Every structure is written in structure tokens, then in C-alpha cells.
């Protein structure tokens with residue numbers, strides 16, 4: 001067995017502290033009818049240990065030395081038996097997981113409360129594993145964790161940086177799920193197309209269907225973001241807006257005859273062309289808006305004139321869809337100064353909350369000229385006592401080539417999110433527009449599980465998972481890449497560290513696109 005074949009130091013530890021699993025020594029035990037998420041996460045685990053350690057799973061039915069039992073009480077009899085002896089399983093909250101490693105009988109259990117919990121649990125197990133040549137080591141574990149927020153999403157911006165590589169984005173969605181993400185949001189941007197029947201629009205809808213299918217198969221939710229007065233770029237001239245900051249002129253003014261009906265029809269067409277949408281986001285501005293007198297102030301007049309009937313229609317079509325009202329950018333003076341406070345305080349100022357209303361999505365963008373919120377703004381939301389989600393700006397603050405690292409900025413996001421009442425905060429959709437926001441994404445996803453988790457701890461986990469035996473050195477490199485690092489010798493140190501790692505990293509690290517992003521960032525920083 002591999003436990004006895006490792007090098008001396010590891011072998012000594014192995015006996016008491018780790019299971020050392022060699023080639024074809026581990027079998028995965030799923031239930032009789034595993035869910036797609038349970039099957040897929042097993043494949044991802046098999047792929048990862050093969051890629052990193054050259055270790056294959058044991059063939060099904062083999063008498064393997066080690067067993068990994070994966071599933072939910074409802075999907076796997078062995079998990080049901082395990083749960084009978086471990087009361088933590090029954091007390092898990094939504095999407096939680098329990099992981100135990102039993103050194104004595106060489107068994108590992110990952111019990112999830114839901115598919116998303118199973119996937120997050122196996123993801124956590126992968127991060128606890130150590131990948132050596134010819135074996136993986138699993139430490140003694142006894143973990144029970146439940147996320148504090150129910151909507152732990154990622155918003156992927158619809159541009160060619162992502163969607164020019166749909167295969168890679170598919171894998172990325174799965175990787176997010178391993179970090180505990182349970183939702184993907186996309187924006188269907190009508191203005192990119194001539195009409196719904198534009199072949200280009202069909203292509204985008206195909207990509208969206210595919211990404212939503214991937215998300216669903218990992219136990220995730222689907223989110224759709226639509227800008228309220230968006231329009232195809234051939235929209236009727238007579239219905240168009242009076243220009244306003246950040247909004248293309250082909251958008252429609254909801255106060256022109258027939259325009260509200262037209263916008264609802266277009267949006268409904270898109271909604272129905274996609275699979276069941278779990279979370280629908282009504283987006284107000286940037287882009288969006290109209291500066292005509294009838295639409296002003298935008299939050300409670302123009303915006304609401306379309307948002308209310310559209311949401312009513314969506315809810316008739318799909319009563320289970322959660323409908324969230326985003327307030328990004330509406331605190332800009334152009335959009336009516338403090339008018340947004342009226343929207344927040346009473347929605348359609350009839351003092352009657354629509355049945356479909358799930359909550360407000362608030363911008364989390366301390367560096368953004370228009371979308372940033374003051375402490376006073378946050379107080380307005382806290383006093384309104386409606387459920388909240390955040391829309392964090394994780395890239396626009398310093399968009400440059402290669403991986404973005406900025407610990408001070410990240411801490412400011414965390415502090416600001418935690419300034420909202422914890423009982424109101426339900427998660428969010430970090431705005432990810434390129435591959436270089438990967439660490440920031442992991443940071444936000446970690447905080448949706450535990451909003452108090454330390455930035456350093458998350459960076460340690462990231463370095464450990466993606467750099468394996470070189471984690472400590474890679475961690476130092478990330479410190480040097482940190483844009484809040486003021487070390488006067490930063491450039492020289494970056495160059496040295498990059499060259500050193502380039503020579504010592506295992507091949508599996510270099511095959512990962514993350515290494516290319518990090519190298520790119522080092523080159524940019526040492527120019």
C-alpha cells in the first residue's frame with residue numbers, strides 16, 4: 001500500500017495522520033441512482049487526481065483499499081447509514097456538507113444536504129488533499145459546514161473573453177461550484193443584435209442554454225439579468241429614449257406609445273427561450289435610463305413603469321422565479337438624486353410590496369465614481385429591512401492584463417458587505433468580466449459561506465489548491481502581485497520569484513490557465 005511506499009517523512013506522518021492513496025486503490029461509492037451532480041463531481045475528482053498525481057480510481061466493484069462515499073441521505077443508502085451515526089448531517093443547513101476521514105477503516109464520507117452541498121464538499125476534500133507523484137494524501141478530517149448565505153452566485157459578463165471559449169467557461173462554472181458557488185447569472189444584451197431572430201442572437205442563446213445546463217448539472221441556480229429598457233439595435237426610432245449617461249440611444253423610453261408592451265414582449269421572448277430561470281434581476285441603469293421629463297426621476301418613474309408590469313408578467317409565466325430589483329448606479333445624480341430612497345423605502349410608493357419582490361441587489365463598488373455607496377446609503381437599506389444581495393465590482397477598479405490581486409480593495413469589499421445587516425444579506429453576483437478576477441471570485445464565494453473569513457486564509461487555500469507543493473512560494477508571489485504592496489523592490493523580487501517558480505513548479509500547475517494569468521500579471525508589473 002502507498003502508505004508504506006512514500007518517502008520516510010511522509011510515511012511516518014501517514015501512519016497516524018493521513019491516508020496515502022496510490023494508483024487504483026480508491027473506489028468511489030455513489031448511491032444506486034446518483035444525481036447528475038454526484039456523478040459529475042466524481043468525474044472531476046477522478047480527473048484531478050489523475051492529472052496531478054497520476055492516480056486512477058479503482059475500477060467499479062474492485063476490492064479497493066480505500067473507499068470514498070459520496071451523496072445525500074436521499075440519494076445514497078451508505079450516506080443514510082452514516083447520517084444515523086453522525087448527528088451533524090441532520091442538522092446541516094441548506095447546501096451544507098459533512099466530511100469525515102476515518103483512518104481506522106480507511107473510509108472517507110462526504111455527505112451533502114443538497115447537490116450543491118455534495119459538490120462543495122467534494123471540492124473542499126480536493127483542497128484538503130495533497131497531490132504527490134503516484135499518490136494523494138488525505139489528512140484526518142472532521143468538518144461540518146453550512147453556508148451563511150443562500151445565493152452564492154457569479155455573474156459572467158457576456159463578452160468574447162469568456163464566451164469565445166465556451167468549453168473553458170463550462171469548466172469554469174464547474175470549478176466555481178467546487179468553491180461552493182450555487183448560481184450563474186448572465187445578461188442577454190439585446191442591443192448587440194438586430195432582432196431576436198438575428199443569427200448572432202441565436203448563437204448567444206445557445207451558449208447561454210449550454211452554460212445554464214452545466215450549472216444545473218452541478219446543482220446550481222440560473223440567474224438572468226435584463227436591463228429594463230434594453231432594445232434591439234434596430235428599435236423603432238419613435239420609441240427611443242432621450243439620451244442619458246451610459247445608455248445607447250436605441251434603448252426605449254417607457255413613456256412612448258406602445259413601448260412598454262414592446263419591451264415586455266421582447267423580454268418575455270428571451271425568458272421563454274431559456275430553461276427555467278431561478279433568479280431574474282431587473283437592472284435599472286449603466287446601461288439603462290431615459291432623461292425625458294416623463295421618465296424623470298428614473299428609479300420611481302421610468303424604471304418602475306417597465307419593471308413592475310414586466311415582473312408581473314414573468315411571475316405569471318414562472319411563479320417560482322425569484323425577482324430581485326437591482327439598484328446599481330441609480331444613486332447617480334442624473335437618475336434623480338435621492339429618488340432611489342423612495343424606491344427602497346416603499347417600492348412602487350403605494351406602500352404595497354409586490355408579491356414577486358425578493359429583495360434589492362446593491363452595488364458593492366467602493367472605487368466606482370457613480371455606483372459607490374456611502375455609510376448613509378447603506379443605512380437606508382438596513383432600515384428598509386428588505387432582503388439584500390450584493391453586486392460586487394471585482395475587476396473594474398484596476399483592470400490590467402493578468403491576474404488581479406488587491407488585498408486592500410478586497411478587504412474594503414468585505415467591510416462594506418458586512419456593514420449591511422447580516423440577517424438581510426442573502427449573497428450576491430460578483431461581476432466577473434475576464435479570467436483575471438479568479439482570486440477575487442474565490443474570495444467573494446468564500447465570504448458568502450463565511451463573511452468573516454480572513455483574506456489571508458482564502459489566499460492560503462487558493463495557493464495550496466492551485467500550486468500544491470510550491471504553495472508557500474506561490475503565496476509569496478501573490479503577495480508581490482498585490483497592488484496594495486508598496487515594497488520598493490517589488491519589481492526585482494517579482495522577477496526572481498517568477499523565474500524560481502518557473503523552474504520548480506510541477507507540470508500540472510503550469511498546464512492550468514491560472515498560471516498563465518499569474519505570469520502575465522508578473523510581466524505587466526515588471527515592465
Ligand SMILES: [Zn+2]
Pocket residue numbers: 241242253254255290291292293294295302
Ligand atoms: Zn422617457
